[in-house]
Amino acid sequence: MEKQSRLLCSELCVQRRLFEVTLNCTVLAWKDIQIDKKHTGRAIYGAVKAGSHCVPVCEIIAVQEKEDDSPCKDTGKWQKVPQSPADSCQHAFTANRPKYLLVYINPYGGKQRGKQIYDHKVAPIFSRASISTDVIVTEHANHARDHLKMEADLKKYDGVVCVGGDGMFSEIMHGLVSRTQQEAGVDDNSMEETLMPCGLRIGIIPAGSTDCICYATVGSNDPVTSALHIVVGDSQPMDVCSVHNEDHFLRYSVSLLGYGFYGDVLTDSERKRWMGPARYDISGVKTFLSHRYYEGTVSFLPAEGNSGTPRDKMQCRSGCSICQQTSSDKLVSKNEDSVSDAECRDTWTVIRGKFLAINAASMSCACPRSPKGLSPSAHLADGTTDLILVRKCSRLNFLRHLLRHTNKDDQFDHSFVEVYRVKQFRFTPRYQECDSEVDLRESGATGKQFLSQICREHRACGCMPSQSNWNCDGEILPHTAIQVRVHSQLIKLFARGIEEQPVFEDLYAHCAI
Ligand SMILES: Nc1ncnc2c1ncn2[C@@H]1O[C@H](COP(=O)(O)OP(=O)(O)OP(=O)(O)O)[C@@H](O)[C@H]1O
Numbered sequence: 001m002e003k004q005s006r007l008l009c010s011e012l013c014v015q016r017r018l019f020e021v022t023l024n025c026t027v028l029a030w031k032d033i034q035i036d037k038k039h040t041g042r043a044i045y046g047a048v049k050a051g052s053h054c055v056p057v058c059e060i061i062a063v064q065e066k067e068d069d070s071p072c073k074d075t076g077k078w079q080k081v082p083q084s085p086a087d088s089c090q091h092a093f094t095a096n097r098p099k100y101l102l103v104y105i106n107p108y109g110g111k112q113r114g115k116q117i118y119d120h121k122v123a124p125i126f127s128r129a130s131i132s133t134d135v136i137v138t139e140h141a142n143h144a145r146d147h148l149k150m151e152a153d154l155k156k157y158d159g160v161v162c163v164g165g166d167g168m169f170s171e172i173m174h175g176l177v178s179r180t181q182q183e184a185g186v187d188d189n190s191m192e193e194t195l196m197p198c199g200l201r202i203g204i205i206p207a208g209s210t211d212c213i214c215y216a217t218v219g220s221n222d223p224v225t226s227a228l229h230i231v232v233g234d235s236q237p238m239d240v241c242s243v244h245n246e247d248h249f250l251r252y253s254v255s256l257l258g259y260g261f262y263g264d265v266l267t268d269s270e271r272k273r274w275m276g277p278a279r280y281d282i283s284g285v286k287t288f289l290s291h292r293y294y295e296g297t298v299s300f301l302p303a304e305g306n307s308g309t310p311r312d313k314m315q316c317r318s319g320c321s322i323c324q325q326t327s328s329d330k331l332v333s334k335n336e337d338s339v340s341d342a343e344c345r346d347t348w349t350v351i352r353g354k355f356l357a358i359n360a361a362s363m364s365c366a367c368p369r370s371p372k373g374l375s376p377s378a379h380l381a382d383g384t385t386d387l388i389l390v391r392k393c394s395r396l397n398f399l400r401h402l403l404r405h406t407n408k409d410d411q412f413d414h415s416f417v418e419v420y421r422v423k424q425f426r427f428t429p430r431y432q433e434c435d436s437e438v439d440l441r442e443s444g445a446t447g448k449q450f451l452s453q454i455c456r457e458h459r460a461c462g463c464m465p466s467q468s469n470w471n472c473d474g475e476i477l478p479h480t481a482i483q484v485r486v487h488s489q490l491i492k493l494f495a496r497g498i499e500e501q502p503v504f505e506d507l508y509a510h511c512a513i
Pocket of ligand 1 (some may be wrong): 106168207256
């Protein structure tokens with residue numbers, strides 16, 4: 001890597017230790033001069049020298065000049081810098097930093113600490129970085145979605161920030177995507193339409209109970225880390241799946257669409273909300289024991305050759321080459337056929353069968369319970385989703401498959417599991433329900449319906465329900481026959497993907513100290 005010349009070099013005394021501070025175009029570095037003398041030339045932790053530290057210039061949040069109106073006393077301590085954000089020129093660091101943000105806070109998400117997290121941990125960082133904000137504390141569910149869709153003056157802002165969990169993120173994403181389509185005159189009820197990418201980036205300040213989207217895009221659920229990604233203007237593109245029932249738009253999804261096992265767990269857990277987070281475990285065990293399978297037809301359009309495979313162990317990490325390749329392919333394809341023209345020429349693969357679970361993972365869906373996720377090699381922004389079909393098998397085999405989500409073994413290495421990387425898919429249940437059955441599933445049961453509901457759940461009577469529900473990023477869909485299309489890089493987040501261990505070598509090679 002090419003070495004860069006120093007722009008500035010000076011000595012700084014901190015707590016009676018002398019540091020040499022240097023600045024070049026990309027890195028601000030400081031090293032402890034005493035330690036450096038002791039360890040002359042000896043590298044510790046690879047290429048990192050003892051007592052040496054550096055920060056890339058693009059990650060410096062603010063620089064303020066200390067007013068030199070008092071005689072400088074060398075007390076050996078850091079001196080407090082007087083705050084004058086209005087006079088500072090922090091945005092001069094990089095062009096992509098936001099200056100004005102629209103913030104939505106869900107005060108009831110997770111442990112109901114959204115407002116506190118924002119006020120104490122995030123607002124001070126935004127203020128230090130001279131970012132102006134309009135803050136809306138939501139008053140009801142869908143407040144943020146509808147405000148974004150119909151009212152917000154989006155031209156004023158450089159981004160939208162969501163303080164809450166995955167449900168709140170979904171609201172913000174739906175509001176922003178719908179608004180963008182409305183303004184572009186795109187009919188979102190039509191599957192064939194190519195959706196318009198959103199201009200504004202979304203920042204996620206995690207304050208929910210699971211925060212899966214934040215884990216998958218930032219690598220942690222720490223509000224301060226997320227705030228810093230927003231301040232430095234990071235950008236992570238993300239695919240969005242549109243879900244339709246014939247010519248009717250249902251929802252967008254960015255993480256998991258699950259029918260069968262995950263649909264049943266969600267449906268059951270919704271009836272047990274009063275139990276709090278324990279309901280997921282209880283519903284999980286109950287659903288596992290009921291061991292229901294569902295018949296239907298899955299059809300899909302496979303992804304093209306250069307997008308890797310769900311079993312290639314190429315995990316999506318910061319600067320992922322597969323996602324970057326997708327960005328450049330998109331630029332090229334703009335000048336060629338429209339996406340739908342190309343897709344019309346592709347051939348659909350059709351699979352009929354009895355399934356315990358049909359899952360489409362548009363990201364790894366890693367979380368503390370399943371550190372690798374449902375599809376460890378799924379990519380955030382490659383224009384595909386990983387379609388996982390778990391065919392009818394014994395309870396023991398299904399348990400083996402589920403347990404592999406919690407350890408390092410390959411969860412796809414079973415004869416009853418198939419996985420495909422796809423651009424579109426459709427599902428049609430074998431037995432189509434009549435409308436009254438759909439109503440029953442949606443509204444809960446009464447009277448005769450109640451008995452029928454018990455019967456559905458009671459496998460001993462031999463009366464298996466013919467249909468499950470789709471779990472769409474934690475929401476139950478009202479239809480079982482669905483068509484799904486992946487819209488490549490439709491939104492952008494203030495994030496940079498999951499980072500590997502810091503690559504100190506690269507930074508130091510850059511830094512001519
Ligand atoms: N003021 C509000 N009152 C009631 N519900 C709200 C309000 N604002 C948002 N919501 C809804 O609350 C739901 C849950 O919120 P959120 O996702 O923030 O937390 P969570 O469910 O605890 O976290 P996670 O989704 O990560 O498990 C969202 O679907 C959102 O639509």
